[in-house]
Amino acid sequence: MSPLHVPWWLPPLLLAGLCGLLCPLLGTLLVLQQRVLTTNLMAYSVLPGVVVARVLGLPPLLGGLAGSLGSVLLAELLIARRRVVAAEADAVLNTVLASSLGMGVLLVQGLDLPVDLDGLLFGDLLLSGPTDRIGVLLTLVLMILLLQGQFERLQWLGLDPEGAEELEIPLRGLRLTMAALTALVVVTATAAVGLALVMALICAPALFGLGANISLARSLRSASAVGGVIALVSCGLALLLDLPPGPFMACCCLPLLLAPSGRG
């Protein structure tokens, strides 16, 4: 055996571990900014984006990003047009989410495209390639750079956006950056856990990390560490038991919600 030989199980495990570190970092910020439902919408809107990209001969990553961001833009426009309150906005988001998924499925079946629908929805680590790993790694680096460079503004965005406005701290650019990064995380992590299940890896470790409730930095570290462990262990077990890793990972996230919350 060549010393450079990489065991077949290592690349998928590496990808799962990277996703496990990355998704909870984003999730912690999104939970605090109350943007989880929007992210769910972005995840499901990857599908029509990928399908349209396939039809146009564009890279799926580009299509996924366009689908994610386009759906959020559409939802925001509908919310603004109808002048709905926050609770009704959730209804609009959910409707756009279902429509995006429906449109994606209709496009796949109507155009009879060779799209691996199961792989997109539930992930297929074994089919992932170096591009997927590099994509997740680069997104993780971008996320760390954002956290390093904009930590105080991220705190304002999650804690007190109106207070930031009072101090004339501009948050618009950061909001746009967050939207773009969210789309990137969702699209790149889809290879590991699938767009239907990525939310579990985004949310559950984040909630676990926020349980201690002391500081954002500590919550981010805890969430990312727990996400990494969950992803590695569940992926390893799934490979061992010959089960699909994405659904296995999502199920392993559920017990995290039983962890005690430090909130008073």
Add this chain to the structure above:
Amino acid sequence: MMCVKRGRSGHRSSGLLMAAPLLQAHQLSFSYRERPVLQGINLALEARSCTLIRGDNGAGKSTLLQLLQGRLEPDAGWVRLAGRPLRGQRRRLALVAQAPSLRWHYPICVADLVGLGCTGPARRVERALEQVGLTALARAPISTLSAGQRQRALVARAVARQPAVLLLDEPLACLDATSRLQLGTLLTEQARAGPAVVFTAHGAIPGSFQNLEQLHLHRGRLIREELR
């Protein structure tokens, strides 16, 4: 209508006649959709003054404070700080809102909340916490605070920034008798130290508030009350 006010030095000043009061509102009007709330409000606040604005529920007290801070744009009229428009200097005005948008489940301790946006030395945060009686809770997560403690934390946050004008919307709500007295002393001290302090209230005001100017907001207009 013009509201004429007197600073602590007894110097008589007018919103329209004086060159540049610290904070000046001129002919402010504001409506929610078609319902007028404030009409032709004139106000001139000097440094080292403490002003109480009273009014019934829905009289427009909170709206007036938000207009003074620049959070809301008036339908007509203007607000100036030191003779200049608010844009670019809103950070010199601190508003402690009655129902702040702050997310209390956020993972941050009291001292860090008070220090966020405070560019001065750390000692300033410690001092502000001392002044509102929250030193013992400095490292506590904000999610564990009671309603009264939250109110005090918000006051500390505003005070730590050392604003030119300190605006407080119903700061006495949720506070127990001791905290109300403490707040009265704190705001009086603040007014002595330099900023103009403006606050709204419904009920009785503790005796610890001194040199208080009182205004009454009624049917969208500001009326001066008896000086204490």
